Amino acid sequence: MECIRDLTGDIKELRIALLDPQTIEFVPGQYIQLEAPAYGDNPEPVFRAYSVSSPPDDNGHVELIIRLVPGGICTTWVFEHLKEGDEVRLTGPYGQFRLSETQREMVWIAGGSGMAPFWSIVRHMKRHNIARKTTYFFGSVRKADLFFLDELSALAKELPWFEFVPALSGNDGDWSGERGLITDVVARRVSDSADVEAYLCGSPGMIDAAIKVLHDKGVGDDRIFYDKFA
Amino acid sequence: MKLSPQDRRIMERMAPGVLCRDGFLGGDDRPLGEILDADRAAVEAAGLTHEEIVRRLGEILRLAMARYGAPVEVGGGLTAVYVEAMGRIPCPWGGHGVFAKGEVRLADRLTGRQIVFTPLSVHLVDEHGFYQGKGSRYRLEPRLLAELLRRNDKK
Numbered sequence: 001m002e003c004i005r006d007l008t009g010d011i012k013e014l015r016i017a018l019l020d021p022q023t024i025e026f027v028p029g030q031y032i033q034l035e036a037p038a039y040g041d042n043p044e045p046v047f048r049a050y051s052v053s054s055p056p057d058d059n060g061h062v063e064l065i066i067r068l069v070p071g072g073i074c075t076t077w078v079f080e081h082l083k084e085g086d087e088v089r090l091t092g093p094y095g096q097f098r099l100s101e102t103q104r105e106m107v108w109i110a111g112g113s114g115m116a117p118f119w120s121i122v123r124h125m126k127r128h129n130i131a132r133k134t135t136y137f138f139g140s141v142r143k144a145d146l147f148f149l150d151e152l153s154a155l156a157k158e159l160p161w162f163e164f165v166p167a168l169s170g171n172d173g174d175w176s177g178e179r180g181l182i183t184d185v186v187a188r189r190v191s192d193s194a195d196v197e198a199y200l201c202g203s204p205g206m207i208d209a210a211i212k213v214l215h216d217k218g219v220g221d222d223r224i225f226y227d228k229f230a
Numbered sequence: 231m232k233l234s235p236q237d238r239r240i241m242e243r244m245a246p247g248v249l250c251r252d253g254f255l256g257g258d259d260r261p262l263g264e265i266l267d268a269d270r271a272a273v274e275a276a277g278l279t280h281e282e283i284v285r286r287l288g289e290i291l292r293l294a295m296a297r298y299g300a301p302v303e304v305g306g307g308l309t310a311v312y313v314e315a316m317g318r319i320p321c322p323w324g325g326h327g328v329f330a331k332g333e334v335r336l337a338d339r340l341t342g343r344q345i346v347f348t349p350l351s352v353h354l355v356d357e358h359g360f361y362q363g364k365g366s367r368y369r370l371e372p373r374l375l376a377e378l379l380r381r382n383d384k385k
Binding site: 040041042043044048049050067069070071072073076111112113139140141145169170181182202203204205206209229 | 246247250251252253295296297298299300301312313314315316317330331332333346367
């Protein structure tokens with residue numbers, strides 16, 4: 001464990017330097033399984049899936065974005081026991097969530113730790129000049145729950161094909177960005193009959209609601225890709 | 231009271247570290263049957279039924295989940311917030327599928343009293359009449375439930 005840093009009050013970023021093997025090959029959007037060892041009252045190791053948030057070119061490392069689950073076996077270990085310098089075990093990569101090979105315009109929708117695959121994908125796209133028009137909608141309740149705002153805003157300034165739209169559903173006064181549930185923001189901002197592909201990562205409820213909005217916009221199931229928290 | 235083999239298996243799955251960090255029993259060392267019987271009586275004494283509780287908590291759960299973490303007024307001065315979480319958790323009885331992790335925090339703005347429950351909590355009441363052990367994070371104390379749901383009546 002090379003580095004652990006707090007992104008919000010209940011989300012941490014882990015940066016893991018690979019020891020054996022020393023590199024990993026994966027497609028941005030895939031996930032790994034992280035092992036939480038036996039600890040405290042938990043007699044057995046458990047594995048939990050987390051999307052890789054680092055770009056594949058940084059192949060000597062794996063970054064993860066992990067949100068604390070109240071009473072969660074693995075996230076309690078991450079938040080209360082894991083230290084920089086500890087050795088950890090992970091397996092992978094796994095999963096089919098990834099960008100298609102078309103050049104179609106994209107809409108990304110995420111909340112909370114659903115940021116992870118998109119943080120990998122956008123940095124990969126930048127590095128490899130994959131200039132597909134992309135609007136990334138990221139929802140949160142409070143401003144304190146947002147993270148990577150500066151980094152994503154900087155990318156949006158630098159990359160003409162990338163637009164970042166954070167939105168708050170709570171009542172923070174000091175916020176000049178979009179307001180409302182992220183699905184409502186998408187409904188306002190995405191045009192009807194949009195010729196887009198949509199990529200979603202987050203809770204089943206958010207994804208189901210987002211799919212409904214996208215269907216109403218004329219986006220078919222063959223152009224909607226998602227990674228549900230499950 | 232001697233535990234039946236079935237109850238023993240279920241209580242083993244309810245122990246800390248098996249399905250979740252804290253398990254389902256809190257500090258409650260009563261046998262499962264005793265917990266169920268006592269809560270059935272307490273629910274009746276509070277003037278409620280398992281079915282009514284399931285219906286009301288289910289409605290609050292749906293309202294809260296639709297807001298992805300933003301608080302929602304559910305009537306009677308009660309607010310509910312659904313805090314989502316990755317992953318799913320099975321029922322300790324087994325054989326009922328898996329349930330989304332994440333929890334609803336239902337609070338009375340006037341008194342500050344709060345209960346916390348999950349999609350699995352609703353299933354446990356519905357299928358098993360189980361309100362979790364005393365001291366468990368997701369313990370649904372029947373008297374407190376009755377108090378909050380009566381306030382919820384006043385929409």
